[in-house]
Amino acid sequence: MSNELSVKHLLGIKYLKESDIQLIFETADHFKEVINRSIKKVPSLRDITIANIFFENSTRTKLSFELAEKRLSADVINFSASQSSVKKGETLIDTVSNILSMKVDMVVMRHPNPGAGIFLSKHVEASIINAGDGAHEHPTQALLDSYSIREKLGGVSGKNVVIVGDILHSRVALSNIFALKLQGANVKVCGPKTLIPKHIESLGVEVETNLKKALNWCDVANMLRIQNERLDISYFPTTREYTQQFGVNKKLLNELDKEIVIMHPGPINRGVEITSDVADSKQSIILDQVENGVAIRMAVIYLLASKIKQ
Amino acid sequence: MGQKVLLSSKEINIILHRLACQLLENHLDFKDTVLIGIQPRGTFVAQRLVKILREEYKVKEVKAGFLDITFYRDDFRRGDKPLEATQTKIDFIIEDKNVVLIDDVLYTGRSINAALTAIQSFGRPKDVELLTLIDRRFSRHLPIQPNYRGRQVDAINNEKVRVMWKENDGKDEIYLIDR
Numbered sequence: 001m002s003n004e005l006s007v008k009h010l011l012g013i014k015y016l017k018e019s020d021i022q023l024i025f026e027t028a029d030h031f032k033e034v035i036n037r038s039i040k041k042v043p044s045l046r047d048i049t050i051a052n053i054f055f056e057n058s059t060r061t062k063l064s065f066e067l068a069e070k071r072l073s074a075d076v077i078n079f080s081a082s083q084s085s086v087k088k089g090e091t092l093i094d095t096v097s098n099i100l101s102m103k104v105d106m107v108v109m110r111h112p113n114p115g116a117g118i119f120l121s122k123h124v125e126a127s128i129i130n131a132g133d134g135a136h137e138h139p140t141q142a143l144l145d146s147y148s149i150r151e152k153l154g155g156v157s158g159k160n161v162v163i164v165g166d167i168l169h170s171r172v173a174l175s176n177i178f179a180l181k182l183q184g185a186n187v188k189v190c191g192p193k194t195l196i197p198k199h200i201e202s203l204g205v206e207v208e209t210n211l212k213k214a215l216n217w218c219d220v221a222n223m224l225r226i227q228n229e230r231l232d233i234s235y236f237p238t239t240r241e242y243t244q245q246f247g248v249n250k251k252l253l254n255e256l257d258k259e260i261v262i263m264h265p266g267p268i269n270r271g272v273e274i275t276s277d278v279a280d281s282k283q284s285i286i287l288d289q290v291e292n293g294v295a296i297r298m299a300v301i302y303l304l305a306s307k308i309k310q
Numbered sequence: 311m312g313q314k315v316l317l318s319s320k321e322i323n324i325i326l327h328r329l330a331c332q333l334l335e336n337h338l339d340f341k342d343t344v345l346i347g348i349q350p351r352g353t354f355v356a357q358r359l360v361k362i363l364r365e366e367y368k369v370k371e372v373k374a375g376f377l378d379i380t381f382y383r384d385d386f387r388r389g390d391k392p393l394e395a396t397q398t399k400i401d402f403i404i405e406d407k408n409v410v411l412i413d414d415v416l417y418t419g420r421s422i423n424a425a426l427t428a429i430q431s432f433g434r435p436k437d438v439e440l441l442t443l444i445d446r447r448f449s450r451h452l453p454i455q456p457n458y459r460g461r462q463v464d465a466i467n468n469e470k471v472r473v474m475w476k477e478n479d480g481k482d483e484i485y486l487i488d489r
Contacts, residue, residue: 003394030395034381039431042381072381302381306392 005303009128011117012137013178021183025147027299028292035071035294045074048305050106051099054131055081055092058110060266060290061131061141065108068297074305077104092116093123100126105308106301109133127304135169141265142175144296146183148289149220152261157184162214164190164246165224165273168197168235172265173224177203190214191224191246194235211246215256222263223248223273239272249275253283261285312488316444316471317461319482325460326355329441330362332458333410340372342436343408348425349378349396352413354475355443359412375400377411382424405433410458414473416442419454444471444484 005020034042050069054062069076106127109117114136121128132138150156161180167173167189180187187205189196196207208214215221236242262284270276279286337343347356353376363369380395411425422440441458446465465471470487
């Protein structure tokens with residue numbers, strides 16, 4: 001296996017090969033060992049400067065990236081659109097070009113518009129990591145999700161994974177579908193018909209609108225958040241009704257004749273997608289996902305940085 | 311590309327025994343001493359020494375671990391090939407211990423420099439010594455010298471020392487290769 005990524009930027013899982021994912025996972029294994037030491041820092045990236053540019057609110061992704069960068073000893077600058085000249089009408093390229101003139105080597109960007117990272121990668125020299133672009137992709141989340149499945153079940157290939165919830169607005173769902181299919185998993189999506197995009201079957205996934213059937217079929221259920229902020233019209237009658245049909249609770253899990261793994265990319269609406277007793281149960285690997293997020297992001301940054309030659 | 315045999319299997323074995331004896335003289339029962347093989351190839355030397363100490367000199371317990379120094383190297387992004395990490399396995403406390411770093415070939419000293427930084431991520435050792443099977447003197451970039459050396463070699467810059475191990479390469483032999 002090559003020890004080099006086939007891409008210069010991480011814009012989406014769509015642009016990766018299966019071997020890239022394996023390389024990221026193997027590198028993350030080493031970083032996972034590093035972040036469990038008493039001194040969790042390595043000096044690899046001490047001459048690299050990374051800008052975290054967030055045009056959209058984020059807590060855990062931003063913190064996770066920042067922690068990953070600091071544990072690799074990179075210099076980090078943070079930028080959030082709400083406190084910047086973007087409000088005064090500055091364009092994306094101008095904003096980023098200004099930041100890059102401060103000798104920044106890598107940009108981690110979250111943007112509300114799909115394709116923002118791809119657009120930027122065509123105009124600037126620095127390596128771009130997409131930290132979520134609208135409803136398009138969120139590659140590091142999908143990588144850490146697959147990595148967590150691999151860690152829990154020993155592999156991804158051949159596993160049955162159902163993604164439940166708002167598939168239509170979810171970049172996590174799309175990146176997860178790409179990542180899981182690339183690694184040979186079987187994928188179903190489950191949610192109200194109004195929140196499942198048309199022609200999603202063309203990505204090689206099946207649609208299931210009955211949650212119980214989906215849970216009976218799967219090894220892993222990845223529960224997505226209802227993104228109220230993206231729902232411009234009403235896609236289902238009430239939250240209560242959504243919960244009744246697509247929420248996972250302990251009673252539902254106990255009725256299954258097997259133990260499935262519960263995942264959630266966060267933030268959780270407790271009592272909506274999953275109840276607290278499920279989120280905090282042994283079956284849930286939600287906190288493992290958060291820990292693995294740092295190791296995966298360290299691996300991605302490290303591997304992309306190794307392509308920036310001095 | 312020519313090559314000549316620097317050390318045969320028998321000679322390697324004699325040297326390893328001598329090094330084990332030198333370690334014994336200084337560390338007696340190894341109660342406060344840990345051996346750390348530097349990945350990838352220093353681990354072979356460390357494992358052989360542990361075997362000799364346990365089986366032939368009846369040292370009850372010798373703590374040994376592997377240290378990967380990839381993330382601590384100062385040539386990250388300078389080489390043609392990306393650096394590939396290997397496994398670190400240190401499941402004991404380093405704090406206040408006598409640490410013996412072990413590698414197969416000491417050349418520029420940069421790997422040992424990285425290892426000295428890396429080992430501090432596991433605690434503050436009481437002291438650190440260096441054991442190397444082959445010491446390529448006159449090639450150092452940093453002021454680093456071994457406390458225990460197997461064989462000193464004068465190799466010019468385009469020559470390479472290649473250490474082969476039975477476990478990995480099918481035989482024990484050390485070559486000087488002219489590139």
